[in-house]
Amino acid sequence: MAGLDVQTGPRYLAVRRAVERWIRQGQFPEGARLPSEGELARRFGCSRMTVRQAIAALAAEGLVQRRHGVGTFASRPRALRRFWTVLSFTEEMRAHGVEVQNHLLSVRRERPSEAVRRALALAPGELVYRIRRLRLVAGHPVAYHVSCIPVRICPGLDGLDLASDSLYRLVEEHYGYRFTRCERVYRPVRATAPEARLLEVPPGTPLLLVEGVAFVDAGLPVDACYEVYRE
Amino acid sequence: MAGLDVQTGPRYLAVRRAVERWIRQGQFPEGARLPSEGELARRFGCSRMTVRQAIAALAAEGLVQRRHGVGTFASRPRALRRFWTVLSFTEEMRAHGVEVQNHLLSVRRERPSEAVRRALALAPGELVYRIRRLRLVAGHPVAYHVSCIPVRICPGLDGLDLASDSLYRLVEEHYGYRFTRCERVYRPVRATAPEARLLEVPPGTPLLLVEGVAFVDAGLPVDACYEVYRE
DNA sequence: TAGTGGTCTAGACCACAAG
DNA sequence: TTGTGGTCTAGACCACTAA
Numbered sequence: 001m002a003g004l005d006v007q008t009g010p011r012y013l014a015v016r017r018a019v020e021r022w023i024r025q026g027q028f029p030e031g032a033r034l035p036s037e038g039e040l041a042r043r044f045g046c047s048r049m050t051v052r053q054a055i056a057a058l059a060a061e062g063l064v065q066r067r068h069g070v071g072t073f074a075s076r077p078r079a080l081r082r083f084w085t086v087l088s089f090t091e092e093m094r095a096h097g098v099e100v101q102n103h104l105l106s107v108r109r110e111r112p113s114e115a116v117r118r119a120l121a122l123a124p125g126e127l128v129y130r131i132r133r134l135r136l137v138a139g140h141p142v143a144y145h146v147s148c149i150p151v152r153i154c155p156g157l158d159g160l161d162l163a164s165d166s167l168y169r170l171v172e173e174h175y176g177y178r179f180t181r182c183e184r185v186y187r188p189v190r191a192t193a194p195e196a197r198l199l200e201v202p203p204g205t206p207l208l209l210v211e212g213v214a215f216v217d218a219g220l221p222v223d224a225c226y227e228v229y230r231e
Numbered sequence: 232m233a234g235l236d237v238q239t240g241p242r243y244l245a246v247r248r249a250v251e252r253w254i255r256q257g258q259f260p261e262g263a264r265l266p267s268e269g270e271l272a273r274r275f276g277c278s279r280m281t282v283r284q285a286i287a288a289l290a291a292e293g294l295v296q297r298r299h300g301v302g303t304f305a306s307r308p309r310a311l312r313r314f315w316t317v318l319s320f321t322e323e324m325r326a327h328g329v330e331v332q333n334h335l336l337s338v339r340r341e342r343p344s345e346a347v348r349r350a351l352a353l354a355p356g357e358l359v360y361r362i363r364r365l366r367l368v369a370g371h372p373v374a375y376h377v378s379c380i381p382v383r384i385c386p387g388l389d390g391l392d393l394a395s396d397s398l399y400r401l402v403e404e405h406y407g408y409r410f411t412r413c414e415r416v417y418r419p420v421r422a423t424a425p426e427a428r429l430l431e432v433p434p435g436t437p438l439l440l441v442e443g444v445a446f447v448d449a450g451l452p453v454d455a456c457y458e459v460y461r462e
Numbered sequence: 463t464a465g466t467g468g469t470c471t472a473g474a475c476c477a478c479a480a481g
Numbered sequence: 482t483t484g485t486g487g488t489c490t491a492g493a494c495c496a497c498t499a500a
Contacts, residue, residue: 049490072467182416281469
């Protein structure tokens with residue numbers, strides 16, 4: 001009658017399944033308002049707290065959105081955008097509800113290393129901005145990040161607000177590029193002395209090294225980066 | 232007296248802050264059992280449901296682990312192990328509390344494509360196991376995955392239970408290897424007709440393509456994989 | 463003002479794990 | 482058997498939003 005499953009198990013899971021079915025089968029298309037919690041409780045013949053438990057699970061999954069004082073709305077299942085956002089650490093963490101502080105250690109015009117020169121296909125003698133940052137979560141350092149970006153491609157990058165915004169977003173907005181591809185290598189390393197100091201771990205602690213290159217539309221390599229992660 | 236904040240706001244947030252502080256400051260080191268929910272309710276002068284709301288939030292964050300019938304235990308903020316587990320989709324999803332079903336489409340001994348042959352540094356004429364799988368979350372396909380593993384390195388792989396376990400875990404356990412490095416390329420593609428059919432999207436839908444090679448200790452390439460993700 | 467979600471209570475019984 | 486977390490109730494009042 002109310003659409004509850006015949007299946008056994010906790011009542012809130014039955015409610016959850018029922019509401020999920022409504023949304024997935026299109027009875028509540030994206031953006032539509034669901035019945036209020038009180039109404040659902042009445043329909044399913046359970047208490048409002050039980051309905052809330054079901055709805056909370058769906059909200060955590062991204063299948064519904066709750067708006068205080070307004071209602072609960074059908075939404076899209078967010079699936080696995082995680083991999084996209086490998087491109088942008090800051091945005092990924094924000095999407096997970098984790099506050100990230102980017103502490104800018106330094107940004108300098110430098111002569112690139114041979115590896116970076118090759119990765120970015122630079123002409124001999126060409127300079128890069130070398131951007132060193134520390135990523136902090138809840139005040140604790142979690143990663144040390146070095147990006148190298150050709151001065152020719154992003155002139156004046158050192159004058160922008162690198163501390164507070166996502167580097168990739170900044171490059172996209174100020175220089176009109178769009179990152180579309182990246183290559184990454186993941187491998188374990190042990191913390192060097194300076195890395196250990198920055199990340200507040202003993203030297204030699206196992207870290208994850210991620211090295212990579214990010215490309216924009218035309219296949220142009222724009223960022224050669226080096227990161228080490230704690231944990 | 233119970234360590235509740237002076238700060239304003241919902242009571243469950245005060246409880247949450249207090250318990251979080253206990254753990255972060257080491258009063259409950261990793262693995263230690265926290266007071267029971269009833270005990271916490273008594274200490275904080277609130278109902279058990281309020282304590283549960285606080286603990287649920289910490290559990291979602293990974294700062295505590297709950298074990299039915301046993302207790303609640305301090306854990307490590309999981310920080311960013313995400314990147315490690317790029318190596319194993321199944322394990323990563325499980326760690327996030329998402330049930331993944333691996334639907335085995337086929338596993339066959341095949342002659343590899345030229346690209347795979349190069350990636351795996353195969354001798355001419357060498358064969359690979361080509362493992363085609365569909366990843367399902369909540370019954371819906373989210374990714375199509377093709378792995379190629381040299382028959383020489385993992386003989387008899389086609390006889391193992393590829394459907395129910397993580398492929399990498401299986402290889403590590405049965406053949407004594409340990410995956411330590413992987414290379415990945417991420418880029419957007421449009422769904423081909425067969426991919427569209429498998430992932431239940433219209434052909435041409437934007438997908439994320441991840442191509443890569445995974446290596447074991449000695450630097451030996453063991454898996455050349457190709458995956459496309461919805462969304 | 464009316465209706466919504468957000469918080470909270472003081473109980474209850476069940477399922478699970480371990481001694 | 483004991484103690485834990487898991488589920489559930491039938492209310493209550495608050496905070497927010499929109500009419």
